Amino acid sequence: MFYIKYGMYEEATLAVPITTENVFTKCNKCEREIKVDLEEILKDGDLTSTKLVCQECI
Numbered sequence: 001m002f003y004i005k006y007g008m009y010e011e012a013t014l015a016v017p018i019t020t021e022n023v024f025t026k027c028n029k030c031e032r033e034i035k036v037d038l039e040e041i042l043k044d045g046d047l048t049s050t051k052l053v054c055q056e057c058i
């Protein structure tokens with residue numbers, strides 16, 4: 001299972017299970033927050049190099 005690690009300090013880190021509902025990124029052009037479908041990203045690319053744009057910027 002993958003986790004989203006959230007927290008400033010190692011000992012205060014929350015382990016959040018990744019679902020199709022809680023993964024977000026910022027639009028590569030306008031910085032608007034957009035929801036991510038990880039399954040779609042992993043079909044075409046990978047998590048480090050994939051840059052997404054929002055509906056406005058397509």
Ligand SMILES: [Zn+2]
Binds near residue numbers: 054
């Ligand atoms: Zn945008």
